[in-house]
Amino acid sequence: MFLHRVKMNWKKHQTLTLTILLVALARIVLENAFGEAPLSGYAILKIGMGVLAATVAWAFLKTCWELGAFHYKRLCTFVGALRRFCRNYWSKTAAV
Numbered sequence: 001m002f003l004h005r006v007k008m009n010w011k012k013h014q015t016l017t018l019t020i021l022l023v024a025l026a027r028i029v030l031e032n033a034f035g036e037a038p039l040s041g042y043a044i045l046k047i048g049m050g051v052l053a054a055t056v057a058w059a060f061l062k063t064c065w066e067l068g069a070f071h072y073k074r075l076c077t078f079v080g081a082l083r084r085f086c087r088n089y090w091s092k093t094a095a096v
Contacts, residue, residue: 002063009059017055020048 024044 002067005063005066006059009062010056013055013058017048017052020044020051024048 024042024047027044028042
């Protein structure tokens with residue numbers, strides 16, 4: 001379930017990363033064929049790899065946040081139910 005949610009969050013930002021990497025690859029090929037440009041393909045490739053790492057990290061952290069919030073709400077509900085049960089169990093009206 002965790003890995004599925006990471007993949008789902010990653011797919012939301014996948015097109016941006018792939019576009020940057022494809023532009024970097026195209027620039028590398030064109031610069032090798034026609035000469036050097038102000039921002040080389042290797043610089044764009046480094047930027048693209050940085051964006052790739054950032055989006056994967058973002059997908060992982062967002063998934064951790066979503067699942068953490070879900071489990072926190074579940075835990076709070078459990079603690080509330082446990083307190084209510086203990087109050088009802090130890091109340092004077094429930095005594096035999």
